[in-house]
Amino acid sequence: MAAPMNTPSCKIGPSILNADLSDLASECQRMMDSGADYLHLDVMDGQFVPNLTFGHPVVKCLRPKLPGVFFDMHMMVQNPEQWIDGMHDAGADQYTFHYEATNDPKKCIRKIREAGMKAGIGIKPDTAVDVLVPLVDLVDMVLIMTVEPGFGGQKFMQNMMPKVQFLRDHFKGVDIEVDGGVGPETIQHCAEAGANMIVSGSAVVKSDNPRETMQHMRNIVDNSIQKSLLER
Numbered sequence: 001m002a003a004p005m006n007t008p009s010c011k012i013g014p015s016i017l018n019a020d021l022s023d024l025a026s027e028c029q030r031m032m033d034s035g036a037d038y039l040h041l042d043v044m045d046g047q048f049v050p051n052l053t054f055g056h057p058v059v060k061c062l063r064p065k066l067p068g069v070f071f072d073m074h075m076m077v078q079n080p081e082q083w084i085d086g087m088h089d090a091g092a093d094q095y096t097f098h099y100e101a102t103n104d105p106k107k108c109i110r111k112i113r114e115a116g117m118k119a120g121i122g123i124k125p126d127t128a129v130d131v132l133v134p135l136v137d138l139v140d141m142v143l144i145m146t147v148e149p150g151f152g153g154q155k156f157m158q159n160m161m162p163k164v165q166f167l168r169d170h171f172k173g174v175d176i177e178v179d180g181g182v183g184p185e186t187i188q189h190c191a192e193a194g195a196n197m198i199v200s201g202s203a204v205v206k207s208d209n210p211r212e213t214m215q216h217m218r219n220i221v222d223n224s225i226q227k228s229l230l231e232r
């Protein structure tokens, strides 16, 4: 059955947070060679979350080593406005910021678009999904965190699935990303709720067979998408 134009497709984006960061370019390449659709790059500033990773100078070094790869920058930073230009100059494709980190999410979205990137907006587990309603039509993707942001390898919060389901019910065509504790054991919940952009860190980078792990998750999400089309 052919999917209608506004049906989002499954995309798998490994998070490299728990990969060998001393060998970041090779780890990213390994993920792409194993069938990833995009890379989810976690930027942390030690303020918005109690952890630090890297900023746009590292992204600038990665860009020429991974030509054509879609970089989804997960900006776990306070005042996300301040890094938009730097990330764009470094070669980022999508700038996903947190609703909780800015006083003016609409202005932030506008600045991201003016810089020439796609815009994503995410919420932490304690934030109600309602805050996204006036913003969904302004962005390319919404991110529902399924762990408290800051660290890889945490337990998946299944009680976040009603947020995903709510967004899928009200915004059929939007890309919905889930992030945190997502892997072969939890993917069914994400798929059934309607997530189509799947961030998976530890489960993929530490897998003996990342290709098989990603393919397994893709099959489950694709099956759910097909099922929802038949039910329409």
Ligand SMILES: O=C(CO)[C@H](O)[C@H](O)COP(=O)(O)O
Binding pocket: 015, 017, 018, 040, 042, 074, 147, 148, 149, 150, 151, 152, 153, 154, 179, 180, 181, 182, 199, 200, 201, 202, 203
């Ligand atoms: O944003 C994140 C944490 O803040 C990571 O992307 C996320 O936790 C992925 O790692 P894992 O799949 O191991 O949970």
